[in-house]
Every structure is written in structure tokens, then in C-alpha cells.
Amino acid sequence: MGAFGWPHLLIILAVILLLFGAAKLPALAKSVGQSARVFKGEMKAMKDDDVSAAPAPPATPTVTSDAAAPADTSASSGGSADAKP
Secondary structure: OOOOOHHHHHHHHHHHHHHHOOOOHHHHHHHHHHHHHHHHHHHHHHHHHHHHHOOOOOOOOOOOOHHHOOOOOOHHHOOOOOOOO
């Protein structure tokens, strides 16, 4: 835990006991537990939203063959295939 040890934690616990009193500690613990449960649920929901919102992997592009392309393109430009320039 680094700089905090058992003596420090006991002092913090004693201060909390003095501030809130022994009667309110169970309600405080219940409230902290419910808050942690809600926080955990919200974090899980955020992770689920991130996964569902992630873009799908791109589809592999289809490669067209050059053999399917027309061999003579001069006919499409308005000239005849037999005419010489």
C-alpha cells in the first residue's frame, strides 16, 4: 500500500467511528456497498456499449480481373475501330 500501514488505517477507522458514531456505521457500510455495486454495473454497461459501438472490421475488397475489361477502348470514344488517325 505504500506509505500507509496498519497504524494509519487504525487511526482513520477511529476518526470515522468518532465522526459517525457506532449506530450509523452499519448504514454507512450498506450505503458504500450499494454505491460500489451501482458503480460496477455502470462500468460494465459502459464496456458493453464500447464493444457494441466498435466499428466492424472492413470487408475485404473484391479485386476485378483485367481480362474482364474491354480490349479496345477507341470505339467508346466515338471513332471506329478500323479508322486510323
